[in-house]
Amino acid sequence: MFLAWRELSFARGRFALMGSVVALIGLLMVLLSGLSVGLVNDGVSGLQKLPVSSFAFQSEVDKTSAFSRSVVDVDVAQQWADRDGVAEATPFGNTLVNTTTDDDVDIDLALFGVEPGSWLAPEATTGAALAGPGEIVLAGTLQDEGVAVGDVVTVDQIGTELEVVGFLDGQHTYGHVDVGYVDLTTWQEVRAGVRPGEPVPDHVHDDATAVAVRFADGADVDLAAADAALGTTSMTLEQSFGASPGYTAEISTLQMIQWFLYVISALVVGAFFTVVTIQRRHEIAVLRAVGASTRYLLRDSLTQSAVLLVGSTVVGVGAGLLLGAGISSSPMPFALEAAPVAAAAAPLVVLGMIGAAIAVLRITRVDPLTALGGYR
Amino acid sequence: MATRTGLEIAGVTLVHGDGESTVTALDDVSLTVAAGEFVAVVGPSGSGKSSLLAVAGGLITPDSGRVRIGDTDLTGLSARRLAEVRRTRIGFVFRSGNLLPSLTAVDQLRLPLTLGRVARPRDPMELLADVGMTHRAHRPDKLSGGERQRVGIARALMTSPDLLLVDEPTAALDRHRSQEVVALLAHEAHANGVATVMVTHDHDVLSHCGTVYRMMDGILEVATD
Numbered sequence: 312m313f314l315a316w317r318e319l320s321f322a323r324g325r326f327a328l329m330g331s332v333v334a335l336i337g338l339l340m341v342l343l344s345g346l347s348v349g350l351v352n353d354g355v356s357g358l359q360k361l362p363v364s365s366f367a368f369q370s371e372v373d374k375t376s377a378f379s380r381s382v383v384d385v386d387v388a389q390q391w392a393d394r395d396g397v398a399e400a401t402p403f404g405n406t407l408v409n410t411t412t413d414d415d416v417d418i419d420l421a422l423f424g425v426e427p428g429s430w431l432a433p434e435a436t437t438g439a440a441l442a443g444p445g446e447i448v449l450a451g452t453l454q455d456e457g458v459a460v461g462d463v464v465t466v467d468q469i470g471t472e473l474e475v476v477g478f479l480d481g482q483h484t485y486g487h488v489d490v491g492y493v494d495l496t497t498w499q500e501v502r503a504g505v506r507p508g509e510p511v512p513d514h515v516h517d518d519a520t521a522v523a524v525r526f527a528d529g530a531d532v533d534l535a536a537a538d539a540a541l542g543t544t545s546m547t548l549e550q551s552f553g554a555s556p557g558y559t560a561e562i563s564t565l566q567m568i569q570w571f572l573y574v575i576s577a578l579v580v581g582a583f584f585t586v587v588t589i590q591r592r593h594e595i596a597v598l599r600a601v602g603a604s605t606r607y608l609l610r611d612s613l614t615q616s617a618v619l620l621v622g623s624t625v626v627g628v629g630a631g632l633l634l635g636a637g638i639s640s641s642p643m644p645f646a647l648e649a650a651p652v653a654a655a656a657a658p659l660v661v662l663g664m665i666g667a668a669i670a671v672l673r674i675t676r677v678d679p680l681t682a683l684g685g686y687r
Numbered sequence: 688m689a690t691r692t693g694l695e696i697a698g699v700t701l702v703h704g705d706g707e708s709t710v711t712a713l714d715d716v717s718l719t720v721a722a723g724e725f726v727a728v729v730g731p732s733g734s735g736k737s738s739l740l741a742v743a744g745g746l747i748t749p750d751s752g753r754v755r756i757g758d759t760d761l762t763g764l765s766a767r768r769l770a771e772v773r774r775t776r777i778g779f780v781f782r783s784g785n786l787l788p789s790l791t792a793v794d795q796l797r798l799p800l801t802l803g804r805v806a807r808p809r810d811p812m813e814l815l816a817d818v819g820m821t822h823r824a825h826r827p828d829k830l831s832g833g834e835r836q837r838v839g840i841a842r843a844l845m846t847s848p849d850l851l852l853v854d855e856p857t858a859a860l861d862r863h864r865s866q867e868v869v870a871l872l873a874h875e876a877h878a879n880g881v882a883t884v885m886v887t888h889d890h891d892v893l894s895h896c897g898t899v900y901r902m903m904d905g906i907l908e909v910a911t912d
Contacts, residue, residue, distance in 0.1 A: 313794075313801040314787070321789035321826070597785045600746060601842075602774020603802045604767065679773075680746045683854050684782040685737025 315615040329583045330623035336576045337627020337659055338634065340569065341647070344655040345635045347565045349644035354561065355552040357421060357450070357483040357490035362430060365534060366403065366551050367391055367522040367543035374546065377554040378405045378485075381520050385495075387541055388522045394537050396530030401429050402519035404498035407488060409467040412458055420449075420464075421485035424498020424519065431523050433492055435477030441492050447473040448492040450483035464491075469506045473497070486556040487644070495519065569655065573662050581666030584616060588673045592681075599679035608674045616667035620660045628656050691722040692755070693882020694743055694850050699752030701738050701905075712738035713749065714905035720882040722849070725873050727893055728886045729910065730902030736886040737854070739902065743884060744777055744852050745769040757849035774802055778843030778851045778881070780872070783859040784835035786827040792838045793823045799845040807847035814841045818871060833864035837871065844875060851876060853885035857892060869895045 319326055352359075368381035383402070391400035404424025411417055425431045427441045433448065434440060438460040441448045449458060458464075462475045473493060483490040493501070496516060503515040522543065526532050534545040546554065553559045588595075598608060635647045680686045701713040712735045720726050730736050741747040742754060745761050746769075754761040756776050761769065773779075786795050796811035815823055818837040827835055836856055843851055853872060857865035869885070869892040876883040885896065893899050901910040 313798065314789070317794060318789040593785075594787055597779075597781065597787070598802075599770070600744070600773065600781075601779055601799060601802070602770050602772075602777075604770055607802055680741055682779070682781060682785060683737050683740055683746070684858065685732075685854075686741065 333623040334627030337624045338631040340655040341631025348646040353644035357485040364526040396532040398527040403523040410464040420491040424495040436480040438477030448477045450489040577662035577666035580663040584670035596682040600682035612671040620663040694720040695755040699749040723880040725876040727896040734902040735905040778848040780853040782855045784839035851883040
């Protein structure tokens with residue numbers, strides 16, 4: 312530490328330059344983390360808040376678009392409910408629609424069809440819970456856009472009118488669109504494109520998107536066996552996020568950017584300490600000649616790298632949090648949470664240390680003999 | 688005191704290179720320096736002067752012969768043990784000081800004490816005063832060549848070594864400064880009872896030394912002129 316500290320303060324310009332690169336990458340990491348969490352919330356928060364353990368979709372449905380392609384018979388729900396370890400199972404409908412409010416405001420909605428009063432039906436924090444056909448309970452965030460209890464939203468093209476009876480607590484979104492809960496029969500008619508007053512074809516009330524399943528507490532349900540018996544394709548709630556539009560592509564893009572940044576940061580740090588170590592070669596030869604052990608030299612250099620990396624990451628993350636607090640209040644899908652931020656910053660330090668360690672290992676190859684003039 | 692041996696080199700041979708192009712850097716060299724004695728080794732470049740310092744300092748293990756510092760025999764010691772001997776028993780004074788650019792004069796002296804436990808550490812401030820240094824908070828870039836060399840000498844004495852090895856101390860100094868620095872070395876060697884070997888090109892400073900040796904093609908003999 313004796314030498315490490317004094318070098319940091321002596322060559323502070325050079326170290327500050329290096330530190331600011333790491334700090335900027337740290338800042339970028341915080342913003343990316345916020346964007347990731349924001350996008351996840353925007354994409355699947357409506358699903359995350361469901362009390363569901365797994366969904367049973369149509370057999371062999373495309374797993375990346377299961378919610379828009381799958382059709383199951385509502386009777387399958389009862390068969391699922393009878394399986395061992397399943398507490399409850401009920402039909403669930405999910406479809407994207409364009410609607411217009413009384414005030415001519417266009418609102419895109421993810422219509423979730425549920426049976427009112429069932430375990431799947433949500434609590435309304437404003438207004439009333441869903442009671443029957445023709446009603447809708449909307450995501451709480453829509454209140455900010457001027458929608459109120461008693462308003463009527465009209466489904467475009469077919470003209471179905473839905474009365475807003477209540478609002479949910481906070482953000483509920485699916486595929487970057489706000490969620491609205493309706494009665495399952497209403498959902499079935501909207502999905503089938505049945506206009507109000509028209510006769511409803513027989514099969515319409517038989518269809519749902521999937522069966523929502525809730526396991527009994529601590530139960531371990533064999534999904535594969537149940538699928539085989541009942542002719543469905545199950546996904547756990549987590550897996551079903553991947554069936555939300557764009558979800559997988561967004562997350563993998565951000566993760567790729569993150570990993571590129573980690574690698575870049577580790578390489579830059581490694582290159583910096585390689586240059587520093589090469590520049591210090593004569594100095595290191597002198598230190599070894601006067602009896603400094605390899606352990607002493609490695610410990611000193613690694614302490615220096617650790618101070619630089621941790622210090623600049625903390626500065627970068629701090630700046631990122633400040634900047635992020637500003638972005639959070641904007642309409643961008645952005646949310647800062649402690650765990651993802653820490654998980655994003657930690658590899659920056661760890662990989663940076665690996666880069667620095669590889670660089671400072673050169674110390675062991677410096678021959679103390681070169682400290683003598685005649686051997687230079 | 689004068690009977691205590693600081694350095695004893697006996698029948699040391701060192702061959703550089705391998706195969707056809709070998710150079711005998713040290714050819715059956717023997718040299719004994721008592722505690723407090725100050726000897727000089729002169730000779731042309733490539734004559735083996737640096738090799739002598741390297742062997743005496745435990746930086747190279749000779750092909751044959753024996754090196755003893757105080758009561759420690761260097762023969763057969765591991766690289767780790769040799770580093771330990773260098774740290775505790777030997778002081779090095781390098782060409783133009785070889786100070787660390789990031790350390791102030793007083794920190795240059797504290798450094799050897801941070802490398803490990805030292806049996807008889809000296810007080811840095813006292814030692815700086817001894818070598819006539821007043822600019823204690825200055826880094827090497829603010830020190831003159833003579834001052835750097837004074838700090839280098841003081842640094843080498845911090846651990847109260849048995850042996851002081853001095854490599855061309857006047858290479859970067861003018862005549863006047865050279866005299867001062869070598870006079871200081873001679874004084875410190877006597878005052879601290881440390882066996883001192885100085886390798887130099889500079890014949891003007893030899894008047895400060897006890898025995899003067901001449902190195903020629905790896906053979907060491909007492910200079911007669």
